[in-house]
Amino acid sequence: MGVEQLDDCVILTHPSNEFTSVKILHYGATVLSWKVNGQEKLWLSEKAHLDGSKAVRGGIPLVFPVFGKKTEGATATLPQHGFARNNIWEFLGQISANPPTIQYGLGPENLSEETRAQWPHDFTLLFTVVLEEDKLTTSLEVQNNELEGSWDFNALFHTYFRVNDITKVKVHGLTGVSAYDQLTQKSYSETKNDGIIFTEEYDRIYNGTGPNDISITDDCKTLITIESNNINDTVVWNPWIKKSDGMADFSPKDGWKKMVCVERGSVVDWVNLKAGSTWEGSQIFKACL
Numbered sequence: 499m500g501v502e503q504l505d506d507c508v509i510l511t512h513p514s515n516e517f518t519s520v521k522i523l524h525y526g527a528t529v530l531s532w533k534v535n536g537q538e539k540l541w542l543s544e545k546a547h548l549d550g551s552k553a554v555r556g557g558i559p560l561v562f563p564v565f566g567k568k569t570e571g572a573t574a575t576l577p578q579h580g581f582a583r584n585n586i587w588e589f590l591g592q593i594s595a596n597p598p599t600i601q602y603g604l605g606p607e608n609l610s611e612e613t614r615a616q617w618p619h620d621f622t623l624l625f626t627v628v629l630e631e632d633k634l635t636t637s638l639e640v641q642n643n644e645l646e647g648s649w650d651f652n653a654l655f656h657t658y659f660r661v662n663d664i665t666k667v668k669v670h671g672l673t674g675v676s677a678y679d680q681l682t683q684k685s686y687s688e689t690k691n692d693g694i695i696f697t698e699e700y701d702r703i704y705n706g707t708g709p710n711d712i713s714i715t716d717d718c719k720t721l722i723t724i725e726s727n728n729i730n731d732t733v734v735w736n737p738w739i740k741k742s743d744g745m746a747d748f749s750p751k752d753g754w755k756k757m758v759c760v761e762r763g764s765v766v767d768w769v770n771l772k773a774g775s776t777w778e779g780s781q782i783f784k785a786c787l
């Protein structure tokens with residue numbers, strides 16, 4: 499019960515329900531599992547690398563300071579989705595007993611020289627995880643520790659939700675929102691007012707979702723609702739057959755049927771953070787089934 503520290507991860511168990519827990523890998527401060535009363539809510543590939551050799555395929559990888567891969571600008575030499583998801587974070591301990599809350603930190607001192615050279619800024623990231631009986635809150639705080647100037651960043655929670663049948667899944671709350679389809683490279687305004695459905699590979703960025711509540715239904719039953727604070731965008735992704743087949747760490751091969759990524763973050767416009775300032779964004783998942 500409480501917080502169990504293992505060599506490579508931490509398991510937080512809810513004080514009033516031993517079947518409700520969250521597991522976080524030190525590598526990437528990646529949430530690997532969130533169970534509510536014994537039911538797993540996140541999807542994790544059976545071939546996800548958990549040894550620090552590659553960003554985890556599943557759970558909640560953290561994207562910072564860039565979403566995707568930029569070909570120009572200050573983040574051009576960084577790998578896809580930045581460095582937060584593929585470095586070992588420092589476990590800072592339990593910061594509150596009720597609701598049980600733990601925190602991780604990452605700063606330049608935790609990065610390799612090569613990564614520090616690729617993004618030579620003084621920063622602190624604080625990742626906080628709060629486990630309630632039917633809720634999981636994850637927050638990312640970004641601090642600019644420099645004395646002058648400013649820098650830009652993207653930040654995103656790349657959450658892989660577990661679903662029963664992707665062909666029956668709908669994502670609600672995005673009607674009327676500006677969308678960009680990364681596959682066709684076309685922008686449009688989302689007109690589907692009964693939820694987004696999945697019939698093929700899906701990779702779209704919704705801009706300006708603001709505090710809109712998003713929910714995921716599976717066969718008309720609500721699985722999860724997502725609230726957020728200070729988060730502007732939502733990426734919705736399912737790799738479908740061909741793309742998942744091409745990912746060596748994606749298993750089982752028909753795992754795309756059992757997952758959907760609904761990723762909350764600020765990725766369309768850079769967040770500009772001045773020296774001495776702090777930005778914080780958070781998301782709150784409520785499990786409904």
Ligand SMILES: O=P(O)(O)OC[C@H]1O[C@H](O)[C@H](O)[C@@H](O)[C@@H]1O
Nearest residue numbers: 578579680701702733734735759
């Ligand atoms: O394979 P990864 O680097 O983890 O990226 C996985 C996916 O992340 C996001 O959802 C992007 O919108 C996709 O374009 C990308 O394929």
